[in-house]
Amino acid sequence: MRKLLPALYRRYADGLIPADARILGIARSQLTKDAFADKVEQKCRQHLGEAFKDTVWAGFRALLGYVKVDATHPADYQDLSQALAGRADIVRLFFLSTGPDLFAAICRELSAAGIVTPTSRIMLEKPLGEDGESASRINETVGAMARESQIYRIDHYLGKETVQNLIALRFGNSLFEPLWRRGQIRHVQITVAEQLGVESRGSFYDRTGALRDMVQNHLLQLLCILAMEPPANNSADAVRDEKLKVLRALRPISEADALLKTARGQYREGVIGTDRTSAYRSEPGVDPQSRTETFVAIKAEIDTWRWAGVPFYLRTGKRLQRSVGEIVITFDPVPHSIFSGPFNSDPPNRLMIQLQPDESITLRILAKAPGEAMRLRPVDLSLDLGESFKSRPLEAYERLLGDAIQGKLTLFMRRDEVEAAWKWIDPIRAAWDADDEDPKPYAAGSWGPNTAGALIARDGFTWYDETF
Numbered sequence: 121m122r123k124l125l126p127a128l129y130r131r132y133a134d135g136l137i138p139a140d141a142r143i144l145g146i147a148r149s150q151l152t153k154d155a156f157a158d159k160v161e162q163k164c165r166q167h168l169g170e171a172f173k174d175t176v177w178a179g180f181r182a183l184l185g186y187v188k189v190d191a192t193h194p195a196d197y198q199d200l201s202q203a204l205a206g207r208a209d210i211v212r213l214f215f216l217s218t219g220p221d222l223f224a225a226i227c228r229e230l231s232a233a234g235i236v237t238p239t240s241r242i243m244l245e246k247p248l249g250e251d252g253e254s255a256s257r258i259n260e261t262v263g264a265m266a267r268e269s270q271i272y273r274i275d276h277y278l279g280k281e282t283v284q285n286l287i288a289l290r291f292g293n294s295l296f297e298p299l300w301r302r303g304q305i306r307h308v309q310i311t312v313a314e315q316l317g318v319e320s321r322g323s324f325y326d327r328t329g330a331l332r333d334m335v336q337n338h339l340l341q342l343l344c345i346l347a348m349e350p351p352a353n354n355s356a357d358a359v360r361d362e363k364l365k366v367l368r369a370l371r372p373i374s375e376a377d378a379l380l381k382t383a384r385g386q387y388r389e390g391v392i393g394t395d396r397t398s399a400y401r402s403e404p405g406v407d408p409q410s411r412t413e414t415f416v417a418i419k420a421e422i423d424t425w426r427w428a429g430v431p432f433y434l435r436t437g438k439r440l441q442r443s444v445g446e447i448v449i450t451f452d453p454v455p456h457s458i459f460s461g462p463f464n465s466d467p468p469n470r471l472m473i474q475l476q477p478d479e480s481i482t483l484r485i486l487a488k489a490p491g492e493a494m495r496l497r498p499v500d501l502s503l504d505l506g507e508s509f510k511s512r513p514l515e516a517y518e519r520l521l522g523d524a525i526q527g528k529l530t531l532f533m534r535r536d537e538v539e540a541a542w543k544w545i546d547p548i549r550a551a552w553d554a555d556d557e558d559p560k561p562y563a564a565g566s567w568g569p570n571t572a573g574a575l576i577a578r579d580g581f582t583w584y585d586e587t588f
């Protein structure tokens with residue numbers, strides 16, 4: 121209701137969904153088609169703001185339908201089959217926006233009901249499973265009823281305009297390539313911070329936690345795009361092969377390492393802006409004794425010629441001070457400074473790529489401050505992408521739904537990628553589960569627990585919070 125239907129509305133408003141297409145809501149609630157359409161209207165109005173137009177809405181509403189299906193009741197799928205009857209020549213996209221524990225059952229039933237046509241696509245929301253084993257079980261079941269080329273494992277971060285821009289920055293310009301390696305880059309930070317708490321998803325989140333909800337997918341995908349070798353072309357497999365190599369080269373974090381290389385926290389009460397917010401443990405659906413982490417920081421290392429010795433610090437959390445998605449690449453300092461005095465060799469050059477809320481690329485260099493003395497000061501070369509290109513960027517789900525209908529797989533995760541990501545995540549999870557300590561508490565509105573600062577300080581660095 122917040123992301124998918126508004127995205128479909130926008131595609132329709134842009135003339136990209138034909139009038140004979142259908143959008144069927146499928147859920148357990150007993151709803152009439154009209155009641156469903158009313159709900160969609162209310163949510164689209166709320167989330168689209170000015171982009172919602174009554175004139176467009178009438179046409180969009182006519183595409184909507186609703187079928188009540190309990191995912192675990194085989195008989196219900198006959199109703200779905202009836203709703204789709206006579207339309208087998210039209211591309212079908214089954215979007216499984218459910219918990220991963222239902223993926224296998226839904227796929228089995230769709231297949232048994234005979235409604236997965238050769239041109240159908242199955243789209244799976246992340247997280248795919250809750251560990252490597254369950255992911256591989258899901259992949260087996262889905263793979264038994266559809267070819268890999270029909271399976272779209274979604275990570276909406278890959279659909280973000282800014283993430284596309286990262287690819288453009290790296291592979292559309294020759295400028296950065298010689299610098300994009302050890303010996304030039306000191307360290308990299310990837311932060312996805314949210315002010316939001318767990319909203320109405322407490323029971324899902326409490327079983328999932330930040331490591332599975334954000335790191336296994338979004339943060340690792342960002343890391344892959346930053347660290348991968350240039351693919352030979354932009355085709356799905358060329359790009360996914362390169363990302364897979366990064367995932368496979370991630371140095372495993374053993375149980376013994378986990379306490380040094382990771383930090384986890386859980387939010388308590390606090391103040392965000394002017395609002396007092398409650399503790400994670402008192403959110404609806406959350407166990408009052410919960411040990412689930414709402415904040416994670418990890419030091420990742422990639423064992424390749426390009427990246428040996430360059431730490432990648434990943435950090436994500438809920439109820440943090442600001443909502444921001446940012447990649448900060450810190451370059452090596454000059455080998456020898458010819459200037460004396462403070463500020464003359466520090467801080468180092470930085471490339472900062474802000475993914476959200478604003479889309480910008482900033483290169484921090486040192487320049488001489490006006491005046492008699494040779495005093496260096498940091499100045500920013502900044503590119504505001506929103507300002508440079510006036511047109512509206514596509515929302516991640518708009519692009520991804522469009523790509524899936526057109527059969528473009530580049531921005532979706534392949535089976536081996538997902539499994540390689542879990543292989544790196546599982547030992548971290550196991551180490552935390554074996555640890556008697558709870559995640560460290562942090563106040564809502566802060567930057568997470570002190571242990572996150574300690575993690576990076578051990579290497580002599582600090583989190584880049586200047587812009588926050």
Ligand code: BG6
Nearest residue numbers: 246276312314316333334445476
């Ligand atoms: C989702 C997570 O995948 O990404 C949510 O399940 C999180 O917990 C969301 O809030 C963040 O996405 P975005 O696009 O708002 O950064």
